[in-house]
Amino acid sequence: MHPESRFLAHHFDSLEQQHEAATMGMWLFLATEILFFGGMFTAYGVYRSFYPQAFVAASHHLDVTIGTFNTGVLLTSSLTAALAVHAAQAGRRRAVIGFLVATMLLGATFLGVKGFEYHHKFVESLIPGHGFVFPGPHARHAELFFSLYFVMTAFHALHILIGLGVMAYVIVLTRRGQVTPEHHPSVELTGLYWHFVDIIWVFLFPLLYLIR
């Protein structure tokens, strides 16, 4: 018996077929995610074209330095995620765990910084709703900007959080010896997911922080 065949589920004929199915499933899942965020990006696009000045004014209340720092953190985490996949291919199990832990730490840093930013908005009364205060003539439409800002970044943060959970699980799988050079879909697909979450941020960052 081939050593890898212990990973073969009962309803597949070969590991190749199983891998193909898993990879395709992940790509399709990412397609659904694009459409999910797509609804919100559409809303952003429509409102930005309706109220360009208000959106520019509101955008000035976001801190570009912090945003850039966080973008750097997330891009680095994509690098460590890719290195984890690379280590899995090479069969270096300890390196896989190391890179996954690094990715998780960077992801957690991102969330921490995001939380700091949220807190700052709270202090400045920029949380949409009854307590919202915005100086200048565009207050009402700036509130719309902040509604979108919070909804979009919160959904993104939720995806990061889910990613952290998944990576913790993959670390357990790796420790149990379920990751081998020939068979490591868990690491590979988690990497794919993490890059996707990263790419969403790559679009969010300029739309919210940079276009002024």
Next chain:
Amino acid sequence: MKSHYLNEDYSVRSWLLTTDHKRIGILFLLSITLFFILGGAAAVAVRLELLTPEGDLVSAEAYNRLFTAHGVIMVFFFLIPSIPSVLGNFFIPMMIGARDLAFPRLNLLSWYLYMAGGLLGLSAIVGGGIDTGWTFYTPYSSVFANGQVILAATGVFIAGFSSILTGLNFIVTIHTMRAPGLTWFRLPLFVWAHYATSFIQVLGTPVVASVIALVGIERLFGVGLFDPALGGDPLLFQHLFWFYSHPAVYIMILPAMGVISELVTCFSRKRIFGYEFVAYSSIAIAAVGFLVWGHHMFVSGQSMYAGMVFSFLSFLVAIPSAVKTFNWTATLHKGSISFATPMIYTLGFLGLFAIGGLTGLFLACLGVDVHVHDTYFVVAHFHYIMVGGTVMAYLGGIHFWWPKMTGRLYPEFWGRLSAMVIFIGFNLTFFPQFLLGYMGMPRRYYAYPGEFQVLNVMSTAGASILGFGYLMPLCYLLWSLKYGAEAGPNPWKSVGLEWQTESPPVVQNFETTPEVTQEAYAYDAQEAEADAS
């Protein structure tokens, strides 16, 4: 006794933790039947209220909650999962010679998500109800409506993920798990139809999930995403909502079309006329169906030019639908037709779908739509598609595959009788509504002028017959589980792969993986073989 998927283990646990696509199909069958009965009960109350012009049975408030309950339950918790989650789940792996779907645990999760969504939706309806209509239009739903909008929206949101996972599972399964020799153009058209449907589920549903989440957030936190008072745009909601909810109609009808392709060939003992055209028309409907949503908004203030484009594209989607209808009719031509129950449902489908489809063209026409928009004409049109089309095909499919799923035959006489009662009851219920709508009776009102009463009484009388027609299969199908004759592997002498194994199927579907050597619907080859021997 032979071991099969039903008798292999009787424990409740073995059902609730099953990853067998056949058992999950049965779980879906039971749960959607329950929701169908609940949605039907709401319809009964609506029809009873409309028996008289005055609002006398229920208050206007209660009436709004009743038709919303009917719509939400029937659309999200019955029609969308109906054929894919029951028949698709059970038969796609069998039709392609696989042992299961690609992701069996995801498939079980899909049922749990459906149940969680359904129960949340139900608790919203029981705990005060919602009066927004199934469309949740803002700003009414997000700011003004009293009731359990957030709870219902959460239910729809969660059930949406069930639909996404089912679609994802089907696409991957059809791509990667076909038996040796089963090329794309040898696939049964039922599989093609589900393949097209799955793309709508995977690409459309996330958008409605996102917009429903935004409505919930707006209502919960009082932030203005769609509220014009806060600078939001209600039209944006309608665009995002219909971007999914129009293709959702194709989630309902495409699998029904797949069922009809199986039934019409088996009961006329003929190859399908124009296989490739029927297969590609499913893809065409799914693709063009994504581009027609604006025809729900002709009078909502979208630009005239957008209206013209959406009108044109809506006419365009009629072409692949017509291709299918003509090809089924051509399949009947010179076939050896037998009028078994599934065939009676099929013929009913063809007539009702034709009426539903053609009246859809009235609505795609900009000028006519202004006249009949939001009237009973629209109600009649989409019931001809959803009930006359989807439910007829669903029941036809349930009868056709009942022997395979349960190993028992249903009583043919009662089957035929109920199919005809349903056909008559359906037409009596909904045809008068075309006339009412054309005369100007608006939908969603609990009272109406006296001159509309005769047609409304006809409609309510028809609904009673229809309701009776639906109860009949419920009784005799249950009866057949114990008293029905043994079906044997292939009672219809079908050439489909799912009939080449035991009834009920063994756990792994086939004793050995089948090898496919001929195209689908090779009934002429089967007949020639029978003649030779």
